[in-house]
Amino acid sequence: MDESLTRRILRGDRRTVAQAISCLEAGDERAIDVRRAIAAHQGRAHVIGVTGPPGGGKSTLVSALIKGLRERGRTVAVVAVDPSSPYTGGAVLGDRIRMGEHQADEGVFIRSLASRGHLGGLATAAADVIDLFDAAGFDVVLVETVGAGQSEVEITRYADTRVVVCPPGLGDEVQAIKAGVLEIADVFVVTKADLPDARRTESELQSMLGLRRNASWTPVVRKVCATSGEGMDALLNWLDDRPQRGLRHASVGENKARTVVTGCLAADNFGQSLGIELVSASAGNVTLRMQVRREHMNFNNRCHGGAIFAFGDMALGLACNSHGQMATLVDSGMSISTAVEEGEWLIAQATEVSRSRKIGSYQVKITRARDDAHVALLHGTVYVLDRPVEVAGSAPQTGATQAQ
Amino acid sequence: MAARPPRVIVTKIGFDGHDRGSRVIAACLRDAGMEVIYTPPWQEIPTVVKLAMEEDADVIGISSLATDHLIVPRLMSALRDAGMGDVQVIVGGIVPHRDEAVLLESGVARVFHPGTSLDDVVAEVRALTAKRRQMQGASA
Numbered sequence: 001m002d003e004s005l006t007r008r009i010l011r012g013d014r015r016t017v018a019q020a021i022s023c024l025e026a027g028d029e030r031a032i033d034v035r036r037a038i039a040a041h042q043g044r045a046h047v048i049g050v051t052g053p054p055g056g057g058k059s060t061l062v063s064a065l066i067k068g069l070r071e072r073g074r075t076v077a078v079v080a081v082d083p084s085s086p087y088t089g090g091a092v093l094g095d096r097i098r099m100g101e102h103q104a105d106e107g108v109f110i111r112s113l114a115s116r117g118h119l120g121g122l123a124t125a126a127a128d129v130i131d132l133f134d135a136a137g138f139d140v141v142l143v144e145t146v147g148a149g150q151s152e153v154e155i156t157r158y159a160d161t162r163v164v165v166c167p168p169g170l171g172d173e174v175q176a177i178k179a180g181v182l183e184i185a186d187v188f189v190v191t192k193a194d195l196p197d198a199r200r201t202e203s204e205l206q207s208m209l210g211l212r213r214n215a216s217w218t219p220v221v222r223k224v225c226a227t228s229g230e231g232m233d234a235l236l237n238w239l240d241d242r243p244q245r246g247l248r249h250a251s252v253g254e255n256k257a258r259t260v261v262t263g264c265l266a267a268d269n270f271g272q273s274l275g276i277e278l279v280s281a282s283a284g285n286v287t288l289r290m291q292v293r294r295e296h297m298n299f300n301n302r303c304h305g306g307a308i309f310a311f312g313d314m315a316l317g318l319a320c321n322s323h324g325q326m327a328t329l330v331d332s333g334m335s336i337s338t339a340v341e342e343g344e345w346l347i348a349q350a351t352e353v354s355r356s357r358k359i360g361s362y363q364v365k366i367t368r369a370r371d372d373a374h375v376a377l378l379h380g381t382v383y384v385l386d387r388p389v390e391v392a393g394s395a396p397q398t399g400a401t402q403a404q
Numbered sequence: 405m406a407a408r409p410p411r412v413i414v415t416k417i418g419f420d421g422h423d424r425g426s427r428v429i430a431a432c433l434r435d436a437g438m439e440v441i442y443t444p445p446w447q448e449i450p451t452v453v454k455l456a457m458e459e460d461a462d463v464i465g466i467s468s469l470a471t472d473h474l475i476v477p478r479l480m481s482a483l484r485d486a487g488m489g490d491v492q493v494i495v496g497g498i499v500p501h502r503d504e505a506v507l508l509e510s511g512v513a514r515v516f517h518p519g520t521s522l523d524d525v526v527a528e529v530r531a532l533t534a535k536r537r538q539m540q541g542a543s544a
Contacts, residue, residue, distance in 0.1 A: 015487065018460040019540075026408045089409060090434035093441045096455075103451045109458055114409075114439045 006037040012136045014109065021111055024128040027277070035128060035266035038135035039391055042259060045077075045134040047141045048239065049155035051121060051184075052165025054147025057191035057226060059098040061165060062144050064226035066102045068236040069140050076102075077133035078110040079143045081123050089116070095144060109138065121145035127158050131262075155184070157258065161242055162186045166205060168197035185219045186242075189235065193225040257283040257322040263391040264318055271314045274307065278318075284352030286319040289369065292344045303340035312348050312364040312378035319350035320360050320382040321389050327360060332380035338373050345369035358384050410438045410533035413456055413464045416445035417479060418472030425497055426467035429525065433465075436526040449479050453486050461491060462533040468497040477510035484511070490539040492532035496520070 008016040020037075023030040048065070050058050062078060069076050080095035093112035102108045113123040122145060123129075133141045145155050155162060164185035169192075190202045205221045220238065224231035261281040265271055265288075274296070279287040288311070296307040312334060320327040340346065347369050353361040364378040414430040416423060423445045430442045441459050443452075456464055466476055473495050483491055495507055496516035504515045513532055516525060 015457055018458050022408065022411075022460045084439075085434065085437075088435055089437040091409075091439045092430055092434050093439060093459075096441070097444060104448070104454060111458055112439075112441055 005033060006041075009034075009037055009132065009136050010041060012138075017109070017132060017136050018111070020132055021113075021125070021129050024125040024132065025113070025116075025123070027125070031128070032266065032272050034132065035262065038131055039263040039266045041135035042131055043134070045138055045141045046161065046239075046242075047130055047134070047143065047159045048161045048163060049143045049145065049159030050163045050165060051145040051155050052147075052191075053167070053170070056147070056165040056167040058144050058147075058165050059095045060226045061163070061189060061191055061224070062095075062142050063099045063102065064224070064229065064232050065142060065236070066099060066108055068232050070102070070105065070107055072236065072240070074139040075107045075137070076109075077136070077138040077141045078108070079113060079126060079129050079133070079141065080110060081113045081115055081121070081126060081144060081146050083146050084114040084116050086117070091115075109133070115146055121155060122158070127258075127262075130158055161239060164188050165191050166201055167191050168195050168201040170201075187219055187235070187238065188221045190221065190223040191226060193223045193230055194228065198223055257281050257324075260324050260389055260391075261286055261318045261322050264321055264389065265314075267391045268314070270310070274310060274314070276311060276314050279347070281318065281322060283322055284319055284355065286315050286322060286350045288315045288318070288348045288350075290346050290348070292340055292342055292346060294342060297342055301342070303342075303344075303346075305334075305336055308336060308340070308346070308366060308376050309334050309378070311346060312350075312366050312376060313380070315348035315350035315364045316362045316378060316380045316382075319352060319362055319364075320355075320380075320384075323355075324389055326385040326387050326389050327382040328385060329380055330383050332378060334376055334378045336376045338368065338375045340368060340375060346375060355384070360384060410463065410529055411441065411459060411461050412438050412529055412533075413441045413443070413452070413459065413461045414467070415443040415447050415452055415455075415464065416467050416472065417447050417449055417452060418468070418470075418475055419446065420468065420470040420472045421445045422469040423467065425469065426465070429465060429467065429496065429522075432522045433526065433529060436529075438529065449475070449482050452479060453482050453488065456483070456491050457486065457488060462536045463492045463494060463529050465529070466493065466495045468495060468499065470498070473497070473499045473503060473507060473515075476507055476512060480511040490536050492536050494525075494528065494532070496525070 020034045023034050050062055052058050066076050082091055082093045082095055084091040091114035096110045096112055099110055113126060115123045118124045130141050143159060162184050166188050188205050190198050192198060202221055202223045222231060222235045224235055258281045262278060265278055274290060276288050276290045279289050290311050292303045296303050298304040346366055348364050348366045350362055350364040353363050360382040362380050366376040368375055412433050414426050416426055430440045433440050476495055492513045494514045495512055499515050507515055514528055
C-alpha cells in the first residue's frame with residue numbers, strides 16, 4: 001500500500017490495526033504490505049504468553065492481568081487464540097467473554113484468533129499479530145494460547161515472558177503437565193488459590209524445581225486467585241521487575257534470528273514476488289515454503305529450474321543473514337532430481353554447515369510438501385561482511401531492489 | 405491462500421437475557437465454517453461497536469426476544485458514527501412486522517422471524533460478508 005499504512009499503525013489507529021490483522025490472517029498480498037510496514041518497529045512491548053491446560057483459568061488470569069496492568073497505567077493488547085473445528089473450519093471465539101469488564105476500555109484491544117488448523121497452540125498469524133500490536137505502541141501484549149497439553153510450546157518463541165497456568169486438583173495429571181511444559185515457564189501460576197489443593201500444587205512445583213540443576217533457568221511459582229485478586233499484586237510486581245522489553249528480540253538467539261529473517265523477507269521484493277513464505281527460523285537455519293504458480297512454469301509445463309534455484313537461494317540468503325550480520329553469496333550450485341507440477345508446495349530447508357568470521361557454508365534441501373519427495377539440493381558459500389544486516393524496513397520501495 | 409472465513413458477532417443488547425436462540429445461531433454458523441465471536445446477553449451498544457471494530461467483524465447478528473430490537477437503530481447510528489457503516493447487521497427473534505420497516509430503514513440488512521430455516525441464515529450471512537468485503541475493497 002503506502003507510507004500512510006505505517007503511520008496509521010504506529011499511531012495505533014484501531015481500525016487500521018484491526019483490518020491489518022485480517023490481512024495478516026488471510027496471508028494475501030496485503031499481508032506483505034503490513035509486514036513491511038511494521039518490520040522496523042519491533043521490540044518495545046512486553047510480550048507475555050499465557051498457556052496451560054483447558055479450563056485451567058487462562059482467560060480469567062488474563063482478565064485479572066489486564067485489570068492490574070491498566071491500574072498501573074499500561075495499555076494492553078490481547079491475542080486470544082481458540083481452536084478451529086478440524087471438520088468445518090468454523091470456530092466459536094469465546095475467550096473474550098471472561099474479559100468482559102475490559103471490553104469498553106479504550107486502553108485495551110482484544111482480538112480473537114481462530115487457530116485455522118495450525119498446531120502448536122497458536123494461530124499461523126499469531127507471531128505477526130504480536131509484532132503488529134508491538135508496532136502499534138501497546139505497552140503489553142498478552143497472548144493466550146489454546147488449551148495446551150504437552151507439546152503446544154510454540155509460545156516460547158514469541159513471548160518475552162512465559163506464564164504457565166497450573167490449576168490445582170488435576171492429581172496425577174499435574175505430573176504430566178509438569179513434564180510437558182516444564183521447560184518453557186518463566187513463572188508457574190497456581191490458579192484458583194481458593195481451592196484446598198492449591199497449596200499442595202504450589203509445593204509440588206517448588207519441590208520439583210528444587211531438583212533442577214540448570215542454573216540459567218530459574219522460574220518462580222506464584223499462587224493467585226484471579227477472582228478475589230489474591231496474589232495478583234505479587235505476580236504483577238514480578239512481571240514489572242523483569243528486564244522485559246525486547247527480550248524476545250535481543251537475548252534469545254532464535255527469536256533474534258526470526259526477527260531478522262522476517263524483516264529481510266518482508267523487504268525482499270524478489271522473494272515476495274515469488275510468493276515465498278517463512279515457515280521457521282533460528283540462527284543459521286531457515287525453512288521457507290512456496291507454491292509453484294503458473295508464472296514459475298517453463299515451456300515444458302514443469303517448474304522452471306530458475307524458480308527452484310531462486311527459492312533455494314532465498315532460504316540460503318536468509319539463513320546466512322539470520323545472525324544479524326550481513327553476508328553475501330559468492331558461489332553456489334544446485335542439482336535437481338524431481339520435476340514439479342503447477343500448484344505443488346515446495347519446502348526449502350537451509351542449514352548452516354560451517355561458519356567462520358569471514359566464510360560461511362550452507363546447504364539447502366528442497367522437497368515437495370505433499371509427499372516429502374526430494375526435489376533439489378543447493379550448496380553455497382557466503383562472504384560475511386563487517387556490518388550488521390540492514391533492512392529497508394517500513395520505507396516504501398520505489399521500484400529499487402533491496403541492498404542485499 | 406484460502407479465503408478468510410466470515411467473522412460474525414452473535415450478541416444481545418438491552419435487558420433481555422433469553423439467549424438460547426443466539427446460542428443456536430452461533431453453533432449453526434460455526435458448523436457452516438464461520439468464525440463466531442459470541443458474547444453473553446446484556447451488552448452495551450458502545451461495547452458492541454468496539455467489539456466489531458477490534459474483531460474486524462463482517463456481520464453482527466442481534467438476537468432479540470423481548471423488545472430489545474427497538475434499540476437496534478441506536479446501534480446502527482453508533483456504527484455509522486464510528487465510520488463502520490460497512491458492517492452488516494441482522495436481527496433475529498421476535499420482531500413484530502410493524503417494527504421491521506423501522507429496523508430496515510435504520511440500516512439493518514435483514515430481519516429473521518421465527519420459523520426461519522438455519523440454511524437461510526447461513527446463506528444470508530455469507531452474502532452479507534461478501535457485500536461488506538466488496539465495500540471494503542472499494543474504499544481501500
